[in-house]
Amino acid sequence: TVLIIDFGSQFTQLIARRVRESGVYSEIVPFQSAEEAFHRIEPKAVILSGGPASTSEAGSPRAPQIVFDSGVPVLGICYGQMTLCVQMGGRAESSPHREFGRAFVEIEKECPLFDGMWAPGQRHQVWMSHGDRVIALPEGFEILARSDGAPFAVFGDTDRRMYGIMFHPEVVHTPDGARLLSNFVHGVAGLKGDWTMAAYREQAIEAIREKVGDGKVICALSGGVDSSVAALLIHEAIGERLTCILVDHGLMRKNEAQQVVEMFRQHYNLPLILVDASDRFIGALEGESDPEKKRKTIGRLFIEVFEEEAKKLGGADFLAQGTLYPDVIESVSFSGGPSVTIKSHHNVGGLPARMNMKLVEPLRELFKDEVRILGKELGLPESFIGRHPFPGPGLAIRCPGGITREKLEILREADAIYLDEIRKAGLYDAIWQAFAVLLPVQTVGVMGDGRTYEFVCALRAVTSVDGMTADFYHYDMEFLGRAATRIINEVRGINRVVYDVTSKPPGTIEWE
Ligand code: XMP
Numbered sequence: 001t002v003l004i005i006d007f008g009s010q011f012t013q014l015i016a017r018r019v020r021e022s023g024v025y026s027e028i029v030p031f032q033s034a035e036e037a038f039h040r041i042e043p044k045a046v047i048l049s050g051g052p053a054s055t056s057e058a059g060s061p062r063a064p065q066i067v068f069d070s071g072v073p074v075l076g077i078c079y080g081q082m083t084l085c086v087q088m089g090g091r092a093e094s095s096p097h098r099e100f101g102r103a104f105v106e107i108e109k110e111c112p113l114f115d116g117m118w119a120p121g122q123r124h125q126v127w128m129s130h131g132d133r134v135i136a137l138p139e140g141f142e143i144l145a146r147s148d149g150a151p152f153a154v155f156g157d158t159d160r161r162m163y164g165i166m167f168h169p170e171v172v173h174t175p176d177g178a179r180l181l182s183n184f185v186h187g188v189a190g191l192k193g194d195w196t197m198a199a200y201r202e203q204a205i206e207a208i209r210e211k212v213g214d215g216k217v218i219c220a221l222s223g224g225v226d227s228s229v230a231a232l233l234i235h236e237a238i239g240e241r242l243t244c245i246l247v248d249h250g251l252m253r254k255n256e257a258q259q260v261v262e263m264f265r266q267h268y269n270l271p272l273i274l275v276d277a278s279d280r281f282i283g284a285l286e287g288e289s290d291p292e293k294k295r296k297t298i299g300r301l302f303i304e305v306f307e308e309e310a311k312k313l314g315g316a317d318f319l320a321q322g323t324l325y326p327d328v329i330e331s332v333s334f335s336g337g338p339s340v341t342i343k344s345h346h347n348v349g350g351l352p353a354r355m356n357m358k359l360v361e362p363l364r365e366l367f368k369d370e371v372r373i374l375g376k377e378l379g380l381p382e383s384f385i386g387r388h389p390f391p392g393p394g395l396a397i398r399c400p401g402g403i404t405r406e407k408l409e410i411l412r413e414a415d416a417i418y419l420d421e422i423r424k425a426g427l428y429d430a431i432w433q434a435f436a437v438l439l440p441v442q443t444v445g446v447m448g449d450g451r452t453y454e455f456v457c458a459l460r461a462v463t464s465v466d467g468m469t470a471d472f473y474h475y476d477m478e479f480l481g482r483a484a485t486r487i488i489n490e491v492r493g494i495n496r497v498v499y500d501v502t503s504k505p506p507g508t509i510e511w512e
Contacts (some may be wrong), residue, residue: 310357319357398436430463
């Protein structure tokens with residue numbers, strides 16, 4: 001096991017993910033409980049994450065001394081590098097020159113971290129995000145790479161197997177970063193890469209059993225890969241004490257609720273209840289135009305419905321959801337950290353603070369593409385795994401401006417035609433997510449000699465790996481023309497179609 005000590009970086013989960021990708025199991029613990037965790041886990045290597053603090057502040061966090069005394073290999077990243085430096089007897093200070101974004105490092109010396117990728121004299125792109133810098137190395141350490149803003153970009157003591165790096169190897173903008181982390185866990189720490197999603201499955205099941213005890217769970221099923229995988233894991237863990245509930249909030253796509261229920265019943269023998277709550281949701285949302293209020297209202301109603309269903313079942317202790325890590329990071333602003341709330345994903349931030357059930361979220365550490373791998377591991381059919389993501393609040397957040405039943409109906413039709421064209425063109429699997437948005441804007445058109453004054457429909461399609469960043473999909477214009485013509489001809493209420501060419505960042509994938 002690799003122990004990752006978290007000092008509050010936005011990227012700590014990405015470090016864990018890269019370690020998983022190199023086939024090694026890791027556990028993240030907050031720095032406050034790292035000492036206890038070190039004794040419990042007896043890790044074979046330790047990674048110190050970045051974080052928002054500065055080692056020059058009084059009371060700034062430190063790694064427990066045992067980490068450095070135990071002889072295990074240590075890798076400090078960003079803030080982790082600073083605290084490694086200071087705790088080993090070096091000095092660091094906060095620097096007036098903050099380095100942020102793309103930077104280059106110049107390699108000074110060979111070392112096991114750079115094995116097979118970086119050699120002295122070469123320059124390589126990395127991604128920096130820091131305000132502190134090292135001013136004196138601890139004894140026994142030497143400079144391994146420098147950058148313009150950081151003369152000690154990488155330092156280390158090869159004998160003691162301790163390294164500090166200023167940049168972030170875990171982000172994709174450090175192209176060789178995954179290899180560097182893999183070099184650390186394999187080359188430096190000598191760990192075998194034999195950990196797989198199959199092992200993750202076992203651990204997740206064990207963790208669910210421990211958390212739930214002999215309690216009862218209801219699982220919010222949407223038919224997407226996340227909630228399906230969550231349901232299967234929990235079913236493996238606790239069997240018939242799980243009931244799945246699919247709430248039709250009237251914000252699903254055309255015929256979706258029925259299709260999902262059929263698909264699920266065809267493949268699985270899980271207790272599954274379909275609740276039609278569409279009038280209730282749409283009644284509460286009618287006229288609402290504020291995106292965060294929409295999300296909060298939907299989150300609140302979901303919980304109300306689940307609590308009522310739980311009561312009918314004679315009570316449930318837990319509500320399970322397929323929340324993923326990107327939902328968590330975009331909904332939660334870490335105290336003192338640099339991240340702000342982008343939107344309240346209804347799996348997380350859209351939920352009311354008071355609710356009678358506790359949450360079980362077995363996928364909270366994973367990214368979408370990892371959930372798909374886990375889904376394969378669980379034998380989930382391709383028809384589930386390959387489905388485009390669909391947000392919990394559904395069409396409500398694809399209908400900017402006030403929601404009405406009529407607008408939802410128009411949007412549902414346009415979206416169905418768009419997806420149908422995508423499937424016919426054989427593009428469904430090449431696109432990460434595609435959908436239509438109904439704009440609260442009417443424009444003038446001419447159809448069959450008459451004037452029209454109808455809504456604009458925007459089409460969106462993106463490619464992505466994990467939903468954290470995305471690029472707009474580069475369609476052939478012929479395709480867009482075909483989809484637009486069909487939508488305008490077949491959907492009453494739309495007379496103009498536009499295509500969204502915004503990537504994430506700066507846009508988000510959904511419009512609200
Ligand atoms: P954004 O719009 O934040 O979306 O770039 C990233 C991914 O998350 C989906 N999404 C949600 N999923 N509940 C969900 O379950 C939500 O509240 C929610 N909001 C966005 C979005 O569809 C995309 O795949």
